[in-house]
Amino acid sequence: MSETHPRLLILSPHFGDAVFGCGSLLATYPDTAVCTVFAAAPEYDVHTDADALCGFDTAHEALRARMLEDDAALAMFDAIPIRMPFRDRQYLDPPSLSTLTAALEEAIYGSTANTLLMPLGLYDADHALVFDACCELLPRLAHLTWFGYEEAFHRARPGLVQTRLVDLAGRGIVATPARPDIRHTLDPARQVLAKHDAVCVYASRLHSYEADGGDLLAPERYWRLDVTRHAGARRVDGPHAARRSPTL
Template identity: 45%
Template structure:
């Protein structure tokens, strides 16, 4: 079967986003690279409410543990981790304003990752909610436009895609930027081995699942959808 996802670089705003949103696709494409943008380590004296919910006493401990969870999840899917050093939005208030991530800096890091891995396909989040997801989406769009030979697909951000009107609003935004989004074929959806691999990978993110609660992440096991993006 021919496949449109050739040498994919999958952009994940945080640890778990790529696996939650397109883990079965990753299972179907062993060797895919997952670039996690916001994996920078904050100072040990920083503590946030979310990290406390996840069972951590400080942000440095949280990010270290989450990176290990991510390693285990990606190993299950035979995916290759690559990571940026940008700070998650929850940590930005604790650093000088000049150290906060920018769209331009993320785009530059992404461009370097594309070249480092000789990627031919870029898989990005729609950026349906959360400032980090939105920032990554915008930066990815900039890089894609600057590399016209690069195939680009957008995945529906798990959990956020259920928020009323978010996906429709993004489609309107893309259309206003002369970008066409078309549902992509997805042979992996019906493959039970890929779905099983995703479930095993999701379990690796124990700290996040704890914070979501038993009914807070069921969307990650619903049908994955990727959309091919093309310039009009």
């Protein structure tokens, strides 16, 4: 762990993922930067089943609403929003791994963070792409402190976390249960309350996840990630790693 106070950057594939997966942590770290990767609308307005499931008629309407929700939720934590110019997979224009990796590296250096939190990429294909890009970066940015967070909704699916841990080991990355150091913090009950209030702001996403909403306030789980040898030697894809969940 860095000897200085952690300056956090959380990588959030979509609007809300950082709050859903790390909201209690955000409540203890004002001024955390939250970088939403797939934050851009498609060039031409389109209608998708995923957006319709969340109550939207068009993609542009969906992105405007989600950005407003995200602004309001992050403001509750005094978090700093960063938005990247990439479109998620439902709009049929995802970035290449190399393009995303380069952009993430630039965003990380621009944030001045010394502690990075990346999604484990457990189920959704967009999450998996962010995970792969982070694994490309981790060996050459090993002077920073890295954590993986288990994404809400997907972390409870049988075998997904275990498969991802095997994948990390194959890349030369050791995952150890841990979380960023907390020196001055809210008590756990107040952390959960703060997270609950922020989660409720994402009305459009909660509409589509109604059946699994109980997972949102389950204890958050983090893994300290350290490189033991040259990464990238082997990749293990679980049975659901490349699948896409029905909503953003």
